[in-house]
Each structure stands twice: as C-alpha cells, then as structure tokens.
Amino acid sequence: MAEKKKAMIIAVSKYDKGLQALDFCENDGKGMYDVLTSRGYEIDQKNFLTGHVDGIQMTDSILDFFNDHTTKSNDVVLFYYSGHGVPDRNTVYLASSDTDPNFPTKRGFSFEELNHMMNGCISTKVVTILDSCYSGSAKLGKGPADTAVLATQLISKGGGVQEEGKCILAASQSYQEAYGTREGEHSVFTHYLIKGLEGDEGAVDIRGNITPDTLGRYVYDKVTSIYPNQKPIRKLEASGDIILANFPEKARESSGGQGGLDISSVFKEASTLFMIGEYTKALSQYNTILQIDPQNTQAWNNKGKTLEKLIMYDEAIGCFNRAIEINSDDHIVWYNKGNVLARLMRFDDALRCYNTAIQINPNDQSCWKNKAYVLSKLGRGAEAKQCLDTATSLGNKSPV
Numbered sequence: 001m002a003e004k005k006k007a008m009i010i011a012v013s014k015y016d017k018g019l020q021a022l023d024f025c026e027n028d029g030k031g032m033y034d035v036l037t038s039r040g041y042e043i044d045q046k047n048f049l050t051g052h053v054d055g056i057q058m059t060d061s062i063l064d065f066f067n068d069h070t071t072k073s074n075d076v077v078l079f080y081y082s083g084h085g086v087p088d089r090n091t092v093y094l095a096s097s098d099t100d101p102n103f104p105t106k107r108g109f110s111f112e113e114l115n116h117m118m119n120g121c122i123s124t125k126v127v128t129i130l131d132s133c134y135s136g137s138a139k140l141g142k143g144p145a146d147t148a149v150l151a152t153q154l155i156s157k158g159g160g161v162q163e164e165g166k167c168i169l170a171a172s173q174s175y176q177e178a179y180g181t182r183e184g185e186h187s188v189f190t191h192y193l194i195k196g197l198e199g200d201e202g203a204v205d206i207r208g209n210i211t212p213d214t215l216g217r218y219v220y221d222k223v224t225s226i227y228p229n230q231k232p233i234r235k236l237e238a239s240g241d242i243i244l245a246n247f248p249e250k251a252r253e254s255s256g257g258q259g260g261l262d263i264s265s266v267f268k269e270a271s272t273l274f275m276i277g278e279y280t281k282a283l284s285q286y287n288t289i290l291q292i293d294p295q296n297t298q299a300w301n302n303k304g305k306t307l308e309k310l311i312m313y314d315e316a317i318g319c320f321n322r323a324i325e326i327n328s329d330d331h332i333v334w335y336n337k338g339n340v341l342a343r344l345m346r347f348d349d350a351l352r353c354y355n356t357a358i359q360i361n362p363n364d365q366s367c368w369k370n371k372a373y374v375l376s377k378l379g380r381g382a383e384a385k386q387c388l389d390t391a392t393s394l395g396n397k398s399p400v
Helices: 021-040 055-066 112-122 145-155 187-196 212-226 261-275 279-294 297-309 311-328 331-343 346-358 364-375 381-393
Strands: 005-012 047-049 077-087 092-096 123-134 166-170 232-236
Touching: 005 021, 005 055, 005 187, 021 047, 021 187, 047 055, 055 077, 055 112, 077 232, 092 112, 112 123, 123 187, 166 212, 187 212, 187 261, 212 232, 212 279, 261 297, 279 297, 297 331, 311 331, 331 346, 331 364, 346 364, 364 381
Parallel strands: 005 047, 005 077, 077 123, 123 166
Antiparallel strands: 077 092, 166 232
C-alpha cells in the first residue's frame, strides 16, 4: 500500500495568562497548512489548531494524532508546533492559550510526553518541527532556554528518535528573542520552512526530493544569513531518507550517470562528507546511489561504514551482508563486517570474517592485525602472536 502523509499543525498566537501574544504564529500555521496540503498531506480539522487553542483540546488532539489506528508503519507523520515553549524544572511545555507560565503542567504539553507519543507512534517516519518563540516577559525568567536545547532534551530521552526515520527540526530561538521575517508575516524559521517545502532551490536534492536533512540545511543557511545568532538545528537519527515532498521536474540530471545521476560525483561528495564527520549527510548520498543502482557493492560497503560511525551496528552488518550477497569476493567488505562484529564483542563471528578476508587477500596487514586482536580476546595468545608476526612481515598493506 502506498504511503500516506499525515500532518498536525498547532500554531498558538493568543494567550490568556501573561504570555505575550504572537500574532505571526497564526500566520505560520496557515502557511504550513497551505504548503503541506498542496504537497498531498492529510490534515483533519481536528489536527489544525490555530489562534486561541484550548489546553485540554490541544492535549487530546496530540494524543489522538499519534495514536491514530489508521496510520500505517510506512506513512509519513509530521507534527508542527509554533508558539511559546515554557520551561519548568526539568522539562519544557508546549504552551496552549490557557497555559499559566508559572504552572505549565496544568494546560501545557510536556516534551517528555511528546517524546512518549513519538515513540509509541506506529509510523517509522515521524518528523517533529518545533518553532517555539519566547517572550521577553520577566515571568519566563527561568534561564536562557532555547529551542535547540529543548529539542536536544526531547531527543535524548528514550530511544524512539533513534529508530528509522524519526527526526526533529527546531528553531533556536533564545529567551527574549522571537524573530519574525522582515515582512513580519511569519517567524523567520517557518518562513523558510514554507519556502523550502514549496521547492525553493537548495531544499531539493538531486532526485527532486525534499528530506528532513535537505530542508534542515536549507533553513539553517537562510536563517543564519539574516540572524547569525539564531541557529536552527536538525537531529536525524535515521537509517534512510524520509521524503517530505517530491518535485520530479527539479531532479538534476548529468551526463554519463545511471538514470540521469552522475554516481561518481555523488561518491566523491559522500566520501568528503564522511571524512569531515558529516555521517548523516554521507548516509543520504549513499542512499541516493543505491536507489539508482541497488547492486552497487561499494555503496553498500560505504553505507555500512557510515552506519558504524553512527553507532547503528546491526544496520551496518545488514549493509555488509547485502554487499557480500552481490560480491562475496570483496575482502574489504569481509574485513569491515569483522570490525563491527568485534565492536559488538562477537569475537568468533569476527574471526570468521577476518579468515575469509585473508583467504581472499592474504597480503592485507590490517586483517592480520585485527585477527590477532580477536584471537587474544578469545584467549588464543600463541595464534595471536603468529598473526602479529605475519602482519609485521607484510608491512603497510591495508585496505583502502
């Protein structure tokens, strides 16, 4: 069954108990509604709350949205909030219109509960977008909390956002700062979210897709060019891309590639990203290659190495296994699989991988060294010494 796209929009502009009104938040909600529905998202009226938003209604609607029994595992689920975020002790609350900033528990919705809802959602493709603006009111004088910090708190609690395709985009809007665009119609963060989702240049990848990564990078570049002190963040703990929107007419073709894609140039970009530690971006590039050429052993191998850096060991082993299915004579793939298994302290399995790699290429010094390591862990010291001696005799002949 083809995936559906479902969204919930909460944009609170009116407040009853001391929080400053944020007129542009209502505009944010309407703008997001228009762009998302134009891109095929389903937004029920009960999931579109703007202006004056009752706290009980907001809570019930959020719970119903994430617990919707009609949602399937491959559906894209997008939650958007624009309004005040109120810190209280060790957590933060999304503020409804009747939230008391001195007692946000009563009518606010906590980040901890939002995290719980994300974890419990049946969809494996959940994107949460937080555009929380802070008032300059002294009533919020509980420290310099900004959305980047709050989103990090949300991400760090529980394991749900580490599952495939659960992501957070957030505006870093500091205490006493709630930026709007120069025209004043939207917050600057949402303004560029909308522009990006409309397919603005820079938000669309080579395949014509907008993903949380491409959208997050686009928004970051645009916002910081206007307000250097406001740094939107994106947290992507995903083993694959979520396609938020697609513009096939914007797919960039280049001669000489497969299916219009210059794979060699994407490999180069991915390798550069890997070298500078941008592992999530590198992963996205390898996914791009594999969508075009699913039999590309090097892409599966490199994707596995990237997932290893992201501490996603089981997924990495899966990639190495896929590469081995395609070409079982590539000793580097066996070597890399052995390294991950050794990290997991599965030393017997790692040893079998190193033995296979050495059988294919007996002149690889690194394979002999790593075989010596796992042998020592298995209490086979004499054999480990022999492997080290062999490695020394080979000199520096290691995988590239």
